[in-house]
Every structure is written in structure tokens, then in C-alpha cells.
Amino acid sequence: MKQKSLKYYIPLYIYTFISFTCELGVFDLLLQSQKPMSAVEVAQKLGTSEDGIERLLDVLVAIEIVDVEVVQGTAFYSSTDVANLYLAKTSPKSLHDLIIYNSQTIYPLWNNLVDAVREGKNQNEKTFGLPSEEIFSAIYRSEEEMLKFMGLMNSTWVIDGHDIVTAFDLSSFKTVIDLGGCSGALARELAKEYPSSTVTVLDLPAVVQTAQRHFAQQDDTICFQEGDFFEGEIPPADLYILARIIHDWKEDKNLKLLKKIHTACHPGGGVLIAEALLFENRRGPTMVQMFSLNMLVQTEGKEHPPSHYTRMLTDAGFRDVQVCQTGKSYDAILALK
């Protein structure tokens, strides 16, 4: 059971459909239940119609996400390992928050993809009634939405963070700041891999406060610092992480940010970028192309091929740019000062 199987190889029509099933709490209920449940029992527990839940459960059986056993003419449904691991909310490797974000935020945005292509800009205004210029005002438009987005990011790095922090040997960087590090999931992966490094997440005050309220861990291995890496100061450090930050913004804004990081960076230090890389000719991988379309409907940025990052980092004053294509969901680029 590979981690990528669920994220990449189940067609999204099933994926979208799974997100609705997550929303209803089907996988959590089946995991908690000590025994297989009939559609009638599931409907009673979740407060849904029997007919609707039965149609859903039978598709889940067909795609092998739920098991079924028929006893005296009644179907009894139970969860599978893959559902318990990735779809139940309580699993440490749960994709639940990522899936809910897709269903509640990405799905309605894509409804306006035609206009996004026509206008060449995000559809936050049409979809959510929020100005297209301030992309994080839209993403963080309420505490609930902020928590959902942070859940998405948290899921992402709980699952894919290890690939990023092990793409290069980062043990020589003793102070690390994850700029826009959100819930801290990637920073924690880094602290686990390099226990002698000090890892700090720098993010907007509201994000840091929400991270501490909802994603804090006992004996946490990382620190949080409130700040704004665009408008405010960037503290000195050996290594800066920009994980899925660059793809949100226009080129000039990114270049200005990288120059600012270069100035703050200790000599011999560096910057680690985590993004999904397009092929050099931009004609694949399809999933990254879809991410890039998603950046079109939601942000002001896009996905790029390796050469784009290399050029941008070089223009900002960095040297020795190394690109590591992990073969997994996200790739890593390291550059030194």
C-alpha cells in the first residue's frame, strides 16, 4: 500500500466523491464501529437518508475503499486499511483535511475555471466575493477557513515532508527558519531528521496563534515566531525554507523576497524551496499542470520548471543551485549564499 496510490491514481471523480464521503463522516464511523454496519445503521448514526448512503457505500465497495459482507440478505459494510489510514480523520496519516479543502474550496473555485482562463486571474471574487488581489485574505477569510487551509498544509507535510527534508543533507544548517511554515508540520519533520538544528516557523500572527491552538504538540521540537516575511523583517539564520510559497506569487514579488532572504542569510547559509516541478517544457507531469491551473484560479502564481527556480535564485544572488526531483509529490531545490 503505497502512499501515493490514493493521491495520484484514483481518478479525481472518485476523489471528489470520496471528499463528500469524508464530509459525511462515513470513514470515521466505520473505523470507530467495532463491527460491520448495515446501511440503515450508518444512516441512523450519521443522520442521512438510507437510500443515499446505500448508493454511496456501494460505490465505495466497487472501488475497494469499503468492504461488504452479506448476511441473510442484508449488506454489512466495514472499513478497509486504506480508508482507515488515509481517510479516517483520526489517523496520523489522514488526508481528511486535504480532501475536505479540495471539496469545499477548490471544487467551487474550479467551477469558474473558464473565467480564470479568460481573465488570466484568480476567481476569489466570483467564488467567494473577495478581492482577487489579496490572495491570503481570501484563503484566511475566516478562522474556520484558516483552520481548513492549515489542515490542508498540515496533511501535505505530514505525508510528504520527509521526502523534502531528506532530499539534501541539511545537517550543517544549525538555525533554520521555515517562512510561511503554517502549522509547523514540515518544520517538525526537519527537526526530527536533524535534531541538532533549531527550527523556527515564521508566519503571520493569526496563523501562529491558530497553529499553537490547534496543531501544537507536547514537547514540541520547533519554535514559532510571529512576523510577515514580505512586509516585516526576516531574522538571520543558516537556512530558510520556502515550501509552496513561491508558486503563490508573481515573479517580481518572489525575486524581491529571495533578495531579502539573501541579505538576511548567514554566509554559507542557504535557502530550500519545496514545490512540485513541471517538466522543463511545461508539458507534464499532468498533476503538476493541474496544480498550476489551480494556482490560476486561486492565487497570482503558477508552477514552474527547474530552470525557472535556478534563474530566480541566481538573480537573487544565490549560488550552487541543486535541484532534487524526488519522484514523489513535491521536489526540493537548495541554493547557497
Add this chain to the structure above:
Amino acid sequence: MKQKSLKYYIPLYIYTFISFTCELGVFDLLLQSQKPMSAVEVAQKLGTSEDGIERLLDVLVAIEIVDVEVVQGTAFYSSTDVANLYLAKTSPKSLHDLIIYNSQTIYPLWNNLVDAVREGKNQNEKTFGLPSEEIFSAIYRSEEEMLKFMGLMNSTWVIDGHDIVTAFDLSSFKTVIDLGGCSGALARELAKEYPSSTVTVLDLPAVVQTAQRHFAQQDDTICFQEGDFFEGEIPPADLYILARIIHDWKEDKNLKLLKKIHTACHPGGGVLIAEALLFENRRGPTMVQMFSLNMLVQTEGKEHPPSHYTRMLTDAGFRDVQVCQTGKSYDAILALK
């Protein structure tokens, strides 16, 4: 190049994405163009952003729906056989109308799938502000919407109608009435296969008028008759066709309709039902299960396994029920009076 490939085996996330591309007119433009076009040219002709259309075109290249050739650093895009055959609006086998219907009507309805499962009823009210009880008031809520739905049905039977009319030898039925025959596409397939039969489409007055305005053919092989097969009379005939009608309605309404047809039917005549059949245990095929979920969000009906139709037809007084699973998109069931 099999007809089914595009409808069934391209995951719907690409399918949904293709629908937006159809809506923008990309495939029509590339077909009409006598030479490959750059993204800049496509953007100018379609009035879109260059950046947005380039991202779209590059995904289409990745999934092999569009070809690309790079000349002196500029990418020139051209259409493929599969796009010209199925996606360009002007192709006789075009899926264009079916795809647009999916994108503009089905996509927003599925946004409320969670509520459909909770409430066990369609989401026309939440999605379109129309009463959930009158499903065809929603489907035919404007002339434009009626035309879109008729386009969907027309695409369906232009592509899949031949499988239905050849599932059984229907040559002995000299007068045939297609109840709710919509644009007449299935009726025309039947008239072509059985030229000695008289084939009539009976549908609501507004549908018949729209069919004659938009789907009429020179030297048409079929007749149209205005009527309401639920509320009004059903004229006598040898064979009645019910193509994708039963799956829209509740069981009691269907049974009443079948009894009414049985009464009107000439002795020795019959009824031919065209629907996508579920497996007997309802746990597949996945595409039919998805249709059934779609019936939940849009209608008051559902998809059924063969035994359900057999029982219903027998209860209505028919005999000799034969089921033909075509292995294609839709199956056929024939019963005699």
C-alpha cells in the same frame, strides 16, 4: 480509436477540465485553423489570457488531446483526431453538448451531494432555486436549459443509440412510439435500422417544438407528436420505447406508466427500455453507480439491476422479459404484451 475510450477511461478530473476547454471553444478553433497555432494566437482569437490558455493547452498536450510542435522556441498547437471527432462542436459524433451539460449543470449539482445524501432527495432547490418535486421544471427551466438538456440526450443517442436499437430484432414492430424521445436521435437510429417501421417521438409540446426548431433533419425519417405520457393519452402502437425515462422517477409512478403502456399496446406488441444496468448486487459498474448518485442529486429516481426491471414489467402485465447487456454505455430490456 474506440468510442468508449473518451467517455469512460479518461478520469473525470480531466473530463471536467476538458468541459471547460470545450466551453472556451479551443477544440473548434484548432479544428477550423488551417495551421498549428501559438498560445498567443489562440488567446487572441478566443479573447482569453495568454498565460491561462497556455497552461490549458499544455495539459491538453500532456493528455494527448492536442499536438504540439516547437518552431524556433515557440510552441504551435494543433488538434488531434480524437479531439476533432469527439470534442469539436461540428463533428457528427461530437460529445460537446454532453460535456457542456456536465460542466454547467451536473458539476454545480454535485457540489451539493452531501446534502442529497443527507436528505435523500435532489438538490434542484439549493442549486438552482427550483422546487425539488418537479424535476423537469428544473431541467427545462429556460429555453436555453431545455436546449442544453436536449443536446445532451441527442449526443448520447447519436453515439450510443445504435447499440440499443440492435440489441434485439425489432423488425416485427411496425408502429413505434418513443415516449419522451426528446430530440429524436434514438428514434432516427431505429428508423434507419428498421426502414419499414413508422417511428414517432411523443414528448411535451415545448420539447417537440424545440426539437423541430433545432434538431430537425431534411427528409426526416421520424414524426413528432405533442403529448404528456404521464397526464395525457398514450396512442396505440406495436412498440413503445422508454429510453432513460424509468431512472428519473419513483417506483409507483413508473409502475403506473408501464400499466398505462400495457393497456395502449397492440396485442403482441411490446416495450423496450434503455437504461444503464447495475450489477444484480448494485456494487458496480462504477460508472452506473455514479449515474445513480447523479439521479439522486438531480431527479427522484435511481439506476437499477436487471431483476428490478423484470419485476416491474411483469407487475405491469408484460411477459417474456429479455435483458440485453450490450457491454457499451446503455443496456436494453424488451418485454412483450
